Structure formats: C-alpha cells, structure tokens
Amino acid sequence: MTTATRWALVAGVLVLAVIVAVLPQVRSDRPAAGPDLTAARAAAALAPCPSGTGAVAQLAGVRAECLGDGSAVDLGSALAGQVTLVNVWATWCEPCRTELPVLQRYASEPGAVRVLTVQVQSKPDDGLELLTDLGVRLPTVFDGDGGSGPVRSALKVRPALPASYLVTAAGEVRFIESPPTFTDPEQVREVVRRLS
Numbered sequence: 001m002t003t004a005t006r007w008a009l010v011a012g013v014l015v016l017a018v019i020v021a022v023l024p025q026v027r028s029d030r031p032a033a034g035p036d037l038t039a040a041r042a043a044a045a046l047a048p049c050p051s052g053t054g055a056v057a058q059l060a061g062v063r064a065e066c067l068g069d070g071s072a073v074d075l076g077s078a079l080a081g082q083v084t085l086v087n088v089w090a091t092w093c094e095p096c097r098t099e100l101p102v103l104q105r106y107a108s109e110p111g112a113v114r115v116l117t118v119q120v121q122s123k124p125d126d127g128l129e130l131l132t133d134l135g136v137r138l139p140t141v142f143d144g145d146g147g148s149g150p151v152r153s154a155l156k157v158r159p160a161l162p163a164s165y166l167v168t169a170a171g172e173v174r175f176i177e178s179p180p181t182f183t184d185p186e187q188v189r190e191v192v193r194r195l196s
Helices: 003-029 038-044 094-107 124-134 150-155 185-195
Strands: 063-066 072-074 084-089 114-119 140-142 163-167 173-175
Touching: 038 124, 063 150, 084 094, 084 150, 084 185, 094 114, 094 124, 094 185, 124 140, 163 185
Parallel strands: 084 114, 114 140
Antiparallel strands: 063 072, 063 140, 084 163, 163 173
16 A cells, blocks of 8 residues: 555545534534424414514513414514513413413403413423413413523513513513412402503
8 A cells, every 4th residue: 555545545534533523513503393283282272472563672682482383473572562461381380280270261351451471491392281281272482491591581580480570561571579379360450450
C-alpha cells in the first residue's frame, strides 16, 4: 500500500467518524412529532381560542398553542380590549379538577366575562382527556409540559396551582389572590366585579 493510499484511507475513516458523530445531533435538533390529537380535540369540542387586535403589554408577543385546534395564539393581542379571566391549571392538580367545572358554569351564565384556561406542566392529550371527562368546553391554550412556558413566565405564575388572573379591558393583568380556588360561580362574579 502506498503512502498516498494510506492517507486517503485515514482521511476517509476520519470523514466517516465525523459524519457518525454529527448525524445524531442533526436529527435531535428537529422537533419531535407529537401525538395525533385529532380524535381527542374532536371529543373535547373546546370553544375557539380568542383572537383580536391591540396589545396587553404584559403579554405582548407571548404565543401559545390553542388546545382546541392547534393554532398559534398571540395572547397579547387576543386578550386586548375585553375583560378576561385567565386560569392556569395542570392535569395533576386536584384543586384544578374542582375549579374547572366551576369556571365552565360561570362562563355559561349571562353577563359572564370571557374565560380562557391555560394548561401547563402536563401533556396536551392528557389535558384534552381531562376537559372531556369534566365536560369543560372553555377555550384553552397549551403552555408546554415542562418547567416554564412563555405564558407562565409572562404572568409570573407561582408554583402552586391553580392560579387565576383578571385581564382588564384596559390591559392590566391582576393576580387573583382570594379566593385561591373558585368553588362557586358567585365567587367568580364577585372577583370580576371587584377587579374589573
């Protein structure tokens, strides 16, 4: 074997080693395809997520996935100009399971303000299944199943769930401290009257 052949063989082995080392990293950079949520979305039959123009400063540029149809929602513009109760919940949260049906009952009453729920720290298919089981059809956005998504970061959500906020027509975002969990639609009405 000549020296040139040996060098060509060494160069070929090195190129192959680089390809083998880099290829798994290139593949892992691609987003993983999530589960097919078509059937779960149909069963949940959630109300459409809000859309709009304008801006709520605290939520400007904050985007989340509409759990009902998978579309992207810009919360800063979607919540502008209309009083909205925003409720943050997770499937593992027992008080959330009690509160979500209360919010559904409130939202069904005449004169209720818009209600938007935000699913966090749990998988979207689990969230759709829970909402279906509870009979909750409120518009819902998905803020990721990991640590802190963009909605949680913008709202500065505390670790304890559920957490609720009132977005005023003027675009102010107010954390609802009391009650920590709604157990009756009248409590929701009172908070909306007090903070609007």
